[in-house]
Amino acid sequence: MRKITNESSTRLKWPRSIVLLSLLVMVLLTGCADVSKTDSDTDQKGQQAKSEVQADKKPASKEDLEEEFGEVETPESELADITEEVTVTKVEEGDTIVVRGENGEETITLALADTPELILPDGSQDENYGMKARDYTRSMLEGVSLLFERSDSKNEDGNATGYIWMKNNADHVNYNKGLIERGLARLTESSNAKYIDEFREAEAQAKAEQKDIWSIDGYVTADGFDYSLLQ
Incomplete structure (x- = not known):
């Protein structure tokens, strides 16, 4: 029977290490992509909400301003x-x-x-x-x-x-x-x-x-x- 040297043993184990390392990298990249997508979606929703608020914003009425500031001629x-x-x-x-x-x-x-x-x-x-x-x-x-x-x-x-x-x-x-x-x-x-x-x-x-x-x-x-x- 042929004796397996340490060098042969190392060559047999090395591919398995590469596979495990590749899986770990894929998991990390997938997680980062999900976080990035979540942040992007949050930013888009925030900007949309801000735009909607600005669109709905109207100048205060003369009555409201006079109640707070007193006489107002041209609001x-x-x-x-x-x-x-x-x-x-x-x-x-x-x-x-x-x-x-x-x-x-x-x-x-x-x-x-x-x-x-x-x-x-x-x-x-x-x-x-x-x-x-x-x-x-x-x-x-x-x-x-x-x-x-x-x-x-x-x-x-x-x-x-x-x-x-x-x-x-x-x-x-x-x-x-x-x-x-x-x-x-x-x-x-x-x-x-x-x-x-x-x-x-x-x-x-x-x-x-x-x-x-x-x-x-x-x-x-x-x-x-x-x-x-x-x-």
């Missing part, structure tokens, strides 16, 4: 159907800004509010009211996401026009009107324009208090501004 619930959310990417002048929204990037002009030009007719820069209006709008709006109420008409340059609404706690304020209230813009009259009555009141108050553009007699004209008075 988001009254603006939701007439505005779009935009982000101001650039401020060109006090009444002219560039926004990015559902229509891409576009230049818009504030309706009813006309600020002095930054560049004067002689090509020089207005370092008085034009620059002050530009700097104020830049400090308030640039880089900010807010609500834009689009008007039906465009201005003479083909820019879209409309009203900017800024959130103020539970309320929203009309930025166009704010420029007029501060004496940084004059009202461009339009008999059937939205908000015209309250804008007229804002201008009358700024004029009575001689704020900024109203501090120089004759500077504000029916057609715009008399820049010669600044020279």
Whole structure:
């Protein structure tokens, strides 16, 4: 009878070890795949639930807000159907800004509010009211996401026009009107324009208090501004 050496014995046992090792690896891989699939399913369900909650979320009613915060003039619930959310990417002048929204990037002009030009007719820069209006709008709006109420008409340059609404706690304020209230813009009259009555009141108050553009007699004209008075 032939004697089996240790080397022969090792060769006979080695395949069995490989089989056991392969089975162990397969079990581990199967378990990892199940865990990964479970995590993926959980993430997908969580994202779906989050999307459903966001879709169902509606702005709080005026009554609910007033119960918590007191008097609220213009809550988001009254603006939701007439505005779009935009982000101001650039401020060109006090009444002219560039926004990015559902229509891409576009230049818009504030309706009813006309600020002095930054560049004067002689090509020089207005370092008085034009620059002050530009700097104020830049400090308030640039880089900010807010609500834009689009008007039906465009201005003479083909820019879209409309009203900017800024959130103020539970309320929203009309930025166009704010420029007029501060004496940084004059009202461009339009008999059937939205908000015209309250804008007229804002201008009358700024004029009575001689704020900024109203501090120089004759500077504000029916057609715009008399820049010669600044020279």
